[in-house]
Amino acid sequence: MNVSVELGERSYDVVLSDGARHQLAAVIAERAPRARAAVIVTTPHIAAQPWFDVTSGIEQHLLTVVDGESAKSLDVLETLLEEVAKFELSRNDVIVGVGGGALTDLAGFAAATYLRGVALVQVPTxxxxxxxxxxxxxxxxxxxxxxxxxxxFHQPIGVLCDFETIATLPERERLGGLGEVAKCWLLEGGFAAELTEVSLHDLIVMSVKLKAAIVSADEREGGRRALLNYGHTLAHALEKVALARDDDELRHGEAVAIGLAFAVRLAEALGRVDQSEVTRHDEVLEVFGLQRRVPEHFASSLLLEAMSHDKKAHHDLTFVLAGAEGFETVRGVDPQSVSDVLEKFRGEP
Ligand SMILES: NC(=O)c1ccc[n+]([C@@H]2O[C@H](COP(=O)([O-])OP(=O)(O)OC[C@H]3O[C@@H](n4cnc5c(N)ncnc54)[C@H](O)[C@@H]3O)[C@@H](O)[C@H]2O)c1
Ligand SMILES: [Zn+2]
Incomplete structure (x- = not known):
């Protein structure tokens, strides 16, 4: 299955299949025909997976960086770019990112900045x-x-989503990913009952189609792209508070799930939706096995402060909320309502 991201001359396909990684040489041949060399960027952990075999069809160099979020640093980027330069990669050549989101963010930025931009293929795992x-x-x-x-912003020339790779993903990482999938399912108006009929692969395709459609309509987050931030106002606050304490208990997707459960309660309190929408959210999160509770030790006052850009007044609280017209970005939400809903939500059985 191919899903197209439509951006004029910079359009590209997201290939979703078992074995999608084997399309790498074909994508490079078609989209970067003058490429002479490819630098494959990955981590030792990813390179050790049983499915790790990527063939670019041209001269190929493998570079590994530290695994996980630590890869996303200017130090790691500098070292990586120095290595890329040693291979004398030219403007026509290609960088390929193979790994989780942290790795593809780093590889993407290396491709965006080396020689002011070289072609990029992402192989998210x-x-x-x-x-x-x-x-x-x-x-x-x-x-x-x-x-x-x-x-x-640096669009790839192709994205290869290989279902075979996620078979080795640790359970915790999978659950975190399901938080984003649940977000897409809820944005698309899906119900829990329908989830029994769809596979994880179907859910990945559904999520990719939604993101591709939104990015095609709004590349730079002026409008519709902000909808993808559904559940993220509280999620980012939870992560910020956790980070300040050096507390690794919540994965991003787990925080998003809590943020989704909260956002629908806020929408209900503001009279935008009725109880049935809250039930729809709760049931979907339940089927995905996602926790909805704000953990005890995240004080509402700290979360409110973290959600607000204006630390003193809290006048600029922005949420993506469900409503009669569908989902939309709502600015200037009353801080008292946010605080009340947070407290009430904590008290739920
Ligand atoms: N650019 C964007 O639009 C965007 C959107 C969402 C998230 N992100 C970024 O993505 C990052 C999170 O991504 P993530 O959740 O993938 O975390 P991650 O990249 O840190 O990967 C988590 C762990 O899973 C491992 N892993 C990945 N694939 C595997 C596989 N198939 N088998 C076994 N292990 C595997 C990784 O090596 C790592 O140890 C964050 O840095 C976030 O900011 C970026
Ligand atoms: Zn997210």
């Missing part, structure tokens, strides 16, 4: 990577001051 990170052209690294503070 985690669920988060396949349904979210590798699609849409956002690339970047973290600063000590915060996540994703340095980056660039």
């Amino acid at each position: 985690s669920l988060v990577g396949q349904v979210d990170a590798a699609i849409g052209g956002k690339t970047g690294v973290n600063l000590r001051s915060g996540k994703n503070l340095v980056g660039a």
Whole structure:
């Protein structure tokens, strides 16, 4: 199955199948016909997986960087670019990112910046990577001051989502990915009962189609792309509070699930939807096995502060909320309502 991201001359296909990684040489031959060399960027952990065999069809170099989020640093980027330069990669050549979202963010940013931009193919191997990170052209690294503070938009020439790779994904990573999948399912109006008829592969395809359609309509997040932030206002606050405590208990997708359960309760409190929408959300999250509770030790006051850009006044709370017209970005949500719903939500049985 191919899903197209439509961006004029920069359009590309997301290939979704068992064995999609074997399309690498074909994508390079078609989309970067002048490429002479490919640098495959991955991690030792990914390179050790049984399915790891990627063939570019041209001269090929393998570079590994540290596994996980630590790869997204300017230090790692610098070392990587120095290595790429040693291979004398030219403007016509290709960088290929193989790994989870952290790796594809780093490889993407390396491709965006080396010689002011070389061709990029992403081979996302985690669920988060396949349904979210590798699609849409956002690339970047973290600063000590915060996540994703340095980056660039750089669209790949192809994305290869190989279902065979996610077979080796640890359970916790899979669950985190399901948080984003649940978000897409809820944005698409899906019910829990329908989930019995769909496979994980169908769900990945559904999520990729949604992201591809939204990115095609709004590459730079002026409008519709912001809908993909559904559940993320509280999720980012949970992550920020956890990070400040060096607390690794919540994966991003798990925080998103809590954020989704919260957002629908906020929409209900604001009179935008009725109880049936809350039930729809709860049932979907339940089927995915996702926790909805805000953990005890995340104080509402800290979360409210983390959700607000204006730390003192809390006047600029923005949420994606369900409503009569579907989902939309709502700005200037009353802080008291947010705080009340948070407290009430905590008290739920
Ligand atoms: N650019 C975007 O639009 C975008 C969107 C969402 C998330 N992200 C970024 O993605 C990152 C999170 O991605 P993630 O959840 O994939 O985490 P990750 O990249 O840290 O991967 C998690 C772990 O799973 C391992 N792994 C990946 N695929 C595997 C496989 N098939 N088998 C066994 N192990 C495997 C990784 O090596 C790593 O140890 C964050 O940095 C986030 O900011 C970016
Ligand atoms: Zn997310």
